[in-house]
Amino acid sequence: MNVLIEWTYKSPKGSGTVFRSEEMPAEKALLIVEDLEKTGRVKDVVFIDQFDTSWMVKELKGYLKGIETEPHNVKVYFDGGFDIATSKAGLGCVIYYEQSGKSYRLRRNAVLTNLVSNNEAEYAALHLALLELELLEVHHLPVQFIGDSQVVINHMSEEWPVIEKDLSVWANKIDEKLKVLGIQAAYKLVPRKSNTEADRLATQALNDIEITAKSEQMG
Incomplete structure (x- = not known):
């Protein structure tokens, strides 16, 4: 499944803006989010699939784990x-x-x-x-x-x-x-x-x- 990432970036002074990534495989998107979250400036992360369904991090991880042994x-x-x-x-x-x-x-x-x-x-x-x-x-x-x-x-x-x-x-x-x-x-x-x-x-x-x-x- 391909998704894009949407997140809010918060600067040290408190200002923020919303970013949206290009579409990519869900597994890759999770790795990128893990890296982004290490900065401590990323908030409100959601993944959006091709049907405009939104997924939280835990939801997407659970979904991928559930289908791992299935096609x-x-x-x-x-x-x-x-x-x-x-x-x-x-x-x-x-x-x-x-x-x-x-x-x-x-x-x-x-x-x-x-x-x-x-x-x-x-x-x-x-x-x-x-x-x-x-x-x-x-x-x-x-x-x-x-x-x-x-x-x-x-x-x-x-x-x-x-x-x-x-x-x-x-x-x-x-x-x-x-x-x-x-x-x-x-x-x-x-x-x-x-x-x-x-x-x-x-x-x-x-x-x-x-x-x-x-x-x-x-x-």
Whole structure:
């Protein structure tokens, strides 16, 4: 989880002002606050996450301790492709997460035959990622979903209304799954070149190459 730090600085003569840091991992933010507090001039420290929720020092430490052995700091890349000639959809997702002090990457793809468009394939890829998060027992955490589909990202972040009935069904299905898992979703649109792993998995699915792989990421 990324947070920013907000604190009040008190000068020796009693004047003060409020400072706000850039966004950073929560673990790093706690270390910085510990260092700041050694000056004796820092008051009213709070951490603010990407959903504008405020955390006190003890609350954030307790939260991080509680999730240490569970998957956390989760980042999901997803992509879908559709072959009009065969009416097949290839889905791909890559999930990065941390657990028990280690970093992991999970890659998964799948093929579907009952879709009708590339936009549907993109939605189905996001839904596939959610099913994988459920299997990992990711719950009640902030998760960042990253994709190159303007339609899906802008629909799910509520930048655009969902008009098409087929896509609305997918959007509702995804919202329901997010609610069940208690996941706080944040969406990020990236260029296609920044989503090559998920794109490759989707293409491999279209070529009937099935992949399910988990690996530890070395620093």
